[in-house]
Amino acid sequence: MSRADGPPDALALRAAVADALAGRGPAVAPAPLAFTGPLPEGTALVLQTSGSTGLPREVALSASALVASARATHERLGGDAQWLLALPPTHVAGLQVVLRSVVAGTPLVTADLDAPFSPAGFAADAARMDGERRYVSLVPTQLHRLVHAQGTADGEAALAALRSFDAILLGGAAAPPALLAGARAAGARVVTTYGMTETCGGCVYDGVPLAGVRVRVVERSSGQVLPPGDAGVVEIGGPVLATGYLGDEALTAEAFRRDPDGSRWLRTNDLGSLSPDGSLTVHGRADDVVVSGGVNVAPAAVEAVLAGALSGEDGIGEVCVVGIPDPEWGQAVVAVVTRGGSPRATPGPEGEPDAELLTRARHAVATTLGPPAAPRYLLVVDDLPRRGPGKIDRAAVSALAARTAPRTTH
Structure with a gap:
């Protein structure tokens, strides 16, 4: 046919x-x-x-x-x-x-x-x-x-x-x-x-x-x-x-x-x-897909883009992308990243929103995966919560993001 x-x-x-x-x-x-x-x-x-x-x-x-x-x-x-x-x-x-x-x-x-x-x-x-x-x-x-x-x-x-x-x-x-x-x-x-x-x-x-x-x-x-x-x-x-x-x-x-x-x-x-x-x-x-504005966003795909875009001079270590409840979008995409030891990523308290990194992150993701996948918030933390031997606890990351992310938006 x-x-x-x-x-x-x-x-x-x-x-x-x-x-x-x-x-x-x-x-x-x-x-x-x-x-x-x-x-x-x-x-x-x-x-x-x-x-x-x-x-x-x-x-x-x-x-x-x-x-x-x-x-x-x-x-x-x-x-x-x-x-x-x-x-x-x-x-x-x-x-x-x-x-x-x-x-x-x-x-x-x-x-x-x-x-x-x-x-x-x-x-x-x-x-x-x-x-x-x-x-x-x-x-x-x-x-x-x-x-x-x-x-x-x-x-x-x-x-x-x-x-x-x-x-x-x-x-x-x-x-x-x-x-x-x-x-x-x-x-x-x-x-x-x-x-x-x-x-x-x-x-x-x-x-x-x-x-x-x-x-x-x-x-x-x-x-x-x-x-x-x-x-x-x-x-x-x-x-x-x-x-x-x-x-x-x-x-x-x-x-x-x-x-x-x-x-x-x-x-x-x-x-x-x-x-x-x-x-x-x-x-x-039953999985981790974020649904933002009616569009499915795969966290792993966003994490892969950010891992490349925010490495090097930004001093970013690990990246975890989650969704948090949002009154307009249903869920908002949030990127939680760890400090990698570079001065660029060290200032600020735990869970501090970083507007400059967010701008760069949104541009990188939007041009690669499309605007719906771009994070609306970005938080910098010392380490990511773990569940078991080295496995990131996404539920704990989501809870951290929900408590902190609404302080700044993009």
Whole structure:
């Protein structure tokens, strides 16, 4: 099966998605692909994802899975509607907005995705919509900017725009409870979503699986299904599952497992538990990936860049990158570095923020891995907490960062 590569504009992308879903055109890949072989039969869309490991993968999504996801979303939200595209369509959340507009048969309204997200821009984009019902997908960072603009002219216009939507899907990262409470108190109909590229995006809304979606929690090593209330690894089943990872049959077999009855399940890397009524609570990732502004950041990749960029004259020894809770970004990336003995790194008390090093660190990481991975704080310490023989205690580092990092920002 062929594919259409490249970053088309949103309206051209919508037309290409419509053709792919109907079987009239090739599978759509919004970003260039590394995989060069034939695509699995029925593939309509290929998206890149960092997954829970932060490593790039290419996920094949079938037309049937995508349509099942879109229809289940509209069923849950109360019917078809016009969508506002406020997220990049190179990732599943934004691409799903395009897809849902195709399935609903409604015109797509697109924000200026090249401009910084702002309350004034959001209000202007919402004003261009003419649908009787309206939906939008946002990440917590965007919602934070809208809610915290209250009291300004732009902020009040943005809140009025928020209230005009019949549903505001919120995903990409866990939303702070205070943000949800503030948005809902302002009259916004926020629906929290959980899902990933491998499930065609959000498949659990406000803790409740969409129609056809099954969720269970299993013990990590044995795979034994756990009873309600017990925490374990989240697995998802149903018609929304991806076909697999392109060019990696072993990883596909590891992630997508079959029960003896033939049912297929995706083993996520998230920890969660089910209530007696079947609603899901996600407790966090089973690994160390930081989710900042809805983007997965792999600490190891950031650490590797900083180890090279801040060595030598900076006198930096070890580097540990963690995430700490942040009201705007969900998590903020923090670099904690040790003094390596050079005068450049020795002044200041334990846990002292270093603005000059932070500027250099942000530039190095942003140019190598992209702006979302750039640390928002940098702390210099004498030594890193340890757990066992020489192993860094990331939980202790995170606690140190949470206590100290908010004293300075960038």
